[in-house]
Amino acid sequence: MKYIEEFNNPELARRLLDDIHATVTRPWALMEVCGGQTHSIIRHGIDQLLPEGVELIHGPGCPVCVTPLEMIDKALEIASRPGVVFCSFGDMLRVPGTDRDLFRVKGEGGDVRVVYSPLDALAIARRHPDREVVFFGVGFETTAPANAMAVHEARRLGVRNFSLLVSHVRVPPAIEAIMCSPDCRVQAFLAAGHVCSVMGTAEYPALAERYRVPIVVTGFEPLDILEGIRRTVRQLERGEHRVENAYPRAVQEGGNPAALRMLEEVFTVGDRAWRGIGVIPRSGWRLSDAYRDHDAEHRFSVSGITTRESGLCRSGEVLQGLIKPHECAAFGRECTPRTPLGATMVSSEGACAAYHLYRRLGTGTPAAVRATGEATPVG
């Protein structure tokens, strides 16, 4: 399949790895921002093929994982109400709230539906004008334009029974928060290519300059990631800190102008809480005042929610790259994909789910892997 198989080529991967090994002279800690990149790295064993001391720290770029518990509980409360059709992408249904999840609400009689687009939810609202249809708008800059478009369409068509429960987050403020943390070990970032395909790269040079970190926009296939790492370690070894685009087939400097216009029309930037991390200034979007009638939080007046996190779950530390998933005592014991205690074990982009799926059950990298470079083959 074009753009998939050609970016899995083992021979090209070997050449990139050779270049990385030839470049690196000392330890470096790089953070891949996106959970999709984390899954690709763990799936293909890329971290195990790198030179000794080059560490990939898994970042907070899993939208399901960082949706705050209070927002999950609000979703559960709204979905439980009579007359509501609550629509969501499938990966939110098993994310644990304080005492249940959306599957439980569905099992108890709530009308919870999995859709593949926010426009599907809008279509349900048009077919059922007697019902309140709510779409759970979760995600980074990648999913926000489509959700903005759904609300825009609802207003244009006069569909008054459609609303959005908004939990959108933005990557650049999260990078800033990571760099400001006293525990930060990150020396460079592999920025999320799909986010930059929407937003462009304009927000990154100031971050690279202020924190003196290389930021390399990186894709998701094995060769994309190796190329991102290659460029990153080359900058680190030279003492540089620039923004580079290693994903030019998808990312333009100016992003996607139509998507940016839609975001600006519908959303307003504001502070937002990230699950396990806390409030990050200007890190989220909410509906602008012009679209307030379509804001589910406003429409359903959900308040008085008291949240309670699992005492065992350390997903906040996982999301900040402070521990690896298998360093959590509950990993693979109390917490599995079937019995998740935290969102990072549920989401298809969660680091805990990746470690469980690809059987990264212990710490360390097998010595034999480093000696021979014969980890899981790329591709």
Ligand code: SF4
């Ligand atoms: S393994 Fe489970 S309990 Fe531990 S941090 Fe991950 S999600 Fe939380």
